[in-house]
Amino acid sequence: MNTDRAINWLLMVPLISITLLICHCQGPAPIDRSAAQQPADWRPLFDGKTLTGWKGLVGTPYSRISMSPEQLAAAQIEADRTMMAHWSVQDATLCFDGKGSHLCTSEDFSDFILELDWKIEAGGDSGIYLRGCPQVQIWDPQQNPVGSGGLYNNQQAESRPLVAADHPVGQWNRFRITMIDKSVTVQMNDKLVVDKIPLENYWQRGSELPRSGQIELQSHGSRLWFRNIRIFEL
Structure with a gap:
């Protein structure tokens, strides 16, 4: 090493030390999980083959709390019988025949990003219950030009979607719901239709929303189809 290079190296050492010290003091850069881009963090709620991970609807979040364990277990057995009679899996799709009741996740969830595809028939009506509370609305846009995706049961906060983003009836739509x-x-279909609006407690108006609860695919007397259902817990 010649003299000039040695001098330059000695001059650089303090700068390197200062840089390392600053980085150490600042700590690691924060991890942005909001985009939820890591595939391993997403979990399928529907395996495309069976109803594993799903159950029939028993009452409301508050009526279930009032039941004894024995009462709840007996009611769940009956609800699951109804579920099996009216919900089925065909071609990697959850299919509902228009009878019976909601399909519910076996697990409860708190904060999450939920993605799913859905399709309805003409005149169809449904919704996605979050923490057991209604709902992100689904309906026929020809009968309801305001469009799907709004928080239909809100009374104080906004209930309507920002835009109508539905595809024509019979075509698939996609929700990405962040709670x-x-x-x-x-x-909905890559368009923002609800922007950070509070979901109100339909079951106990004026009370806080439950901190966690099941996700429900609402039955409302029409045939329904769902697929590609996955969740990212926050």
Whole structure:
């Protein structure tokens, strides 16, 4: 090493040390999980083959709490019988025949991003219950030009979607629903339709929303189809 290079190296050492010290003091850069881009963090709620992970609907979040364990177990057995009679799997799709009741996740969830595809028939009506509370609305846009995706049962906060983003009846639509605390954001077919609007407690108006609860695919007397259902817990 010649003299000039040695001098330059000695001058650089303090700068390197200072840089390392600053990085150490600042700590690691924060990890942004909001985009939920890591595939391993997503979990399928529907395996495309069976109803594993799903159950029939028993009452409301509050009526279930009032039941004894024995009462709840007996009611769940009956609800599951109804579920099996009216919900089925065909071609990697959850199919509902228009009779019976809601299909519910076996697990409860708190804060999450939920993605799913859905399709309805003419005149169809449904919705996605979050933490057991209604709902992100699904309906026929020809009969309801306001469009799907709004928080239909809200009375104080906004209930209507920002835009109508539905595809024609009979075609698939996609929801991306983000729920943090009581705030709900809905993207439908890559368009923002609900932007951080609080979901109100339909079952006990004026009360706080349950901190966690099951996700429900609502039955409303019409045939329904769902697929590609997955969740990212926040």
